[in-house]
Amino acid sequence: MSIADGVRNKSALVTGANSGIGFEAAAQLAEAGWGKVILACRTEEKGREARGLLVSRTGKDPFSVLAVDTSEVASANAAMDRLRGDGVVVDMLLLNAGATAAQAQFNSDGVEITWASTLVGHHVMAMRMLGDGLLSATAHIVIAGSEGARGTVPGMKVHDFVKVANERFVGDRVAAVEALARIQGPDQYKSTNEYVSSKVVVAWWAAAMSRRLPAGMTVNAVSPGSVPASNFGRDLSWATRRLMMPMMKIVGPFMGMAGSIEAGARRYVVAADLTTEDTGKFYATAHRKKLVGLTSAQTWPEYFTDEASQEAGFAAVVNLTKTPFPALLAASVA
Numbered sequence: 001m002s003i004a005d006g007v008r009n010k011s012a013l014v015t016g017a018n019s020g021i022g023f024e025a026a027a028q029l030a031e032a033g034w035g036k037v038i039l040a041c042r043t044e045e046k047g048r049e050a051r052g053l054l055v056s057r058t059g060k061d062p063f064s065v066l067a068v069d070t071s072e073v074a075s076a077n078a079a080m081d082r083l084r085g086d087g088v089v090v091d092m093l094l095l096n097a098g099a100t101a102a103q104a105q106f107n108s109d110g111v112e113i114t115w116a117s118t119l120v121g122h123h124v125m126a127m128r129m130l131g132d133g134l135l136s137a138t139a140h141i142v143i144a145g146s147e148g149a150r151g152t153v154p155g156m157k158v159h160d161f162v163k164v165a166n167e168r169f170v171g172d173r174v175a176a177v178e179a180l181a182r183i184q185g186p187d188q189y190k191s192t193n194e195y196v197s198s199k200v201v202v203a204w205w206a207a208a209m210s211r212r213l214p215a216g217m218t219v220n221a222v223s224p225g226s227v228p229a230s231n232f233g234r235d236l237s238w239a240t241r242r243l244m245m246p247m248m249k250i251v252g253p254f255m256g257m258a259g260s261i262e263a264g265a266r267r268y269v270v271a272a273d274l275t276t277e278d279t280g281k282f283y284a285t286a287h288r289k290k291l292v293g294l295t296s297a298q299t300w301p302e303y304f305t306d307e308a309s310q311e312a313g314f315a316a317v318v319n320l321t322k323t324p325f326p327a328l329l330a331a332s333v334a
Contacts, residue, residue, distance in 0.1 A: 007032065007033050007034055007035070008034070008035045009035050010034055010035055010091040010092070010136075011034070011035065011036035011037070011088055011089065011090050011091055011092075012026075012029050012034050012036070012037050012090065012091065012092040012093075012094060012272075013037075013038040013040055013066070013083075013090045013092070013093050013094065014026045014029070014037065014038065014039060014040060014094045014096060015040040015041075015068065015070055015094065015095055015096050015097035015121075015122065015125075016040070016041070016070070016096045016097030016098065017037075017038075017039035017040060017041055017050055017096070018039065018041040018042070018046040018047060018049065018050035019050070020227075020261065021096060021144075021224050021227060021261055021264045021265050021268070022094075022097065022265075023050055023053075023054070024261045024264070024265035025094060025096065025265040025268045025269055026039055026050070026054060026063070027057055027058055028262075028266065028269045029092075030054065030058045030060050030063070032269065034062060034092075035062055036062050036064065036088065037062050037063050037064075038063075038064050038066050038083075038088065038090070039051060039054075039063055039064065039065050039066065040066045040067075040068050040070075040079065040097070041065065041066075041067065041068070042067070042068070042069050042070075042097075043067055044065060044067045047065030047067060048065055050065075051063045051065055066079055066083060067079065068121060068125070069121065070095075070097040070098075070116075070117050070118075070120070070121030070122055071099065071107045071111075071113055071117040071120060071121060072107055072108060072116070072120070072121060073109065073120060073121070073124050073321050073322070073323065074108075075121065076120070076121035076122075076124035076125050077124060077128065079125070080124070080128035080129065080132065080134070083129070083134055084128075084132045088134065089133070089134060089135070089136050090129065090134055090135055090136065090139060091135075091136045091138070091139055091140070091272075092139065092140045092142065092272045093125070093126065093129065093135065093139060094142050094268055095122040095126070095141070095142065095143040095144060096144045096268065097117060097118075097121075097122070097144075098114070098118045098144060098195075099113055099114065099117040100113070100114050100191045100192075100194070101113050101114070101191060102191055103189075104183050104189040106182075106183075107120065109320070110182050111181050111182060111320055112181060112183050112189075112194055114194040114195050114198055115180075115181040115198045115201075115320075118144075118195075118198045118199070118202060119181075119198060119202065119205065119317050119320070120317070120320060120321050122143060123205070123317045123321050123323060126141060126209070126219075127323045127324070127325060127326060128323075130325075130326050130329055131326035131328070131329065135217065137214070137216050137217070138216045138217065139217050139218075140217070140218050140219075140220075140271060140272050140274065141206075141209070141213075141217070141219040141220070142219075142220055142221075142222050142268055142272070143202055143205070143206055143219070143220075143221050143222070144199075144202070144221075144222065144223070144224065144268075145199050145202050145203055145221035145222055145223040145282050145283070145284060146195065146196055146199035146202075146223050146284075147223050147225060147226055147284050147285055147291045148192070148195065148196035148199060149196050149197075149199040149200045149202070149203060149282075149284075149304075150284065150288070150298065150300070150301060151196070151301060152288065153196065153291070155192055156192045156193060156195070156196045157190075157192075157196070158193070158196050158197050158200055159180050159185060159187065159193065159197040159200075161173060161176050161177060161180070161197075161200070161303070161312075162303075162309070164176040164179070164180065164185050164186065167186075168185075173308065173309060173312035173313075173316075174312045174315045174316045174319065176312075177201060177312060177313055177316035177317075178316045178319055178320060180197060181198070181316070181320060199221075199223075200303065200304075200313075201313040201316070201317070202221050203221040203282035203298070204304075204309055204310040204311075204312070204313030204314065205310075205313055205314050205317055206219050206220055206221040206280060206281075206282065207221075207280045207281070207282070207304075207305075207307075207310040208310045208311050208313065208314035209280070209314065210279040210280025211280070212325050212329070213279070214329060215276070216276065217276075217279075218274055218275070218276055218278065218279035219279055220271055220278065220279065220281055220282070220283060221281075221282040221283070222267055222268055222271045222282075222284075222295075223267070223282075223283065223285070223295075224263075224264030224265065224267050224268060225259045225263065225264050225284075225285060225292040225293075226258045226259060226291035226292055227258070227259055227260070227261055227263075227264040228258050258291065258292060259291075263292065267283070267295060271283070278297070281297040281298070282297065282298045282304055283295045283296065283297055284298050288300065
């Protein structure tokens with residue numbers, strides 16, 4: 001990884017930093033010399049525990065703890081109030097947190113927990129940080145994508161957003177995304193389907209955001225690749241946790257279908273070097289039939305590059321959170 005001059009004076013915020021890929025990304029940032037790494041975890045207790053483990057591993061302590069439940073608007077706002085009070089300006093915002101559930105669960109606003117933890121709190125955090133001046137002029141926003149968003153992973157089906165819009169909402173894609181996020185679409189709940197479908201909207205959100213950000217900032221969706229050793233499957237069905245995930249850990253690396261936590265986190269960390277020419281793109285494994293390896297900007301399936309869908313996805317997240325893009329910034333960009 002190339003380290004920019006002055007990295008020791010830079011700050012990063014990592015959500016879901018208490019375990020898995022988020023923990024590893026926080027460690028790699030500290031090891032690379034970042035001067036401040038904020039561990040955004042669901043509870044203070046989880047954050048303090050992670051901090052102790054990270055200090056032991058890295059021999060450094062650039063870490064601070066911020067409690068936030070990324071599935072809840074109120075929690076995200078409260079966390080941003082605290083961050084603003086601390087006066088920290090962030091150079092890399094890594095939106096990594098996420099959760100799934102074997103049975104449908106919902107946040108306090110009726111958004112299914114997979115969608116909520118992936119998009120709701122992260123959107124609120126990004127909007128608040130932009131509006132409150134908590135991102136540097138050259139900040140990098142990275143949000144976790146997924147290989148499964150391409151619709152090529154067995155057992156994971158991406159919702160047909162356009163079909164749902166046309167058949168149920170007179171072509172209104174915004175309404176379709178909102179309905180699917182509330183599990184009000186035509187299909188029965190299946191956690192893996194919600195996961196990969198929410199990650200499609202993640203890619204759309206990043207693309208739409210890139211057209212709104214002030215010049216100099218970047219935003220990208222980045223897939224860490226298939227990482228069975230992460231905590232992704234902790235809330236999935238017994239069969240998935242006890243059969244599929246262990247099998248993938250064993251045979252996946254030989255088939256280009258599974259990678260390490262270290263490699264997954266590295267994809268996030270190197271995204272801090274993406275340029276403004278790269279902004280708005282979704283990066284995942286270059287080979288369409290593999291889930292790990294070299295990455296490239298995804299243009300297939302075509303729905304990733306469909307601007308109407310990108311804007312619909314962003315608008316739906318705004319509606320689900322009641323948190324628009326900061327008005328002053330919107331006016332200046334326009």
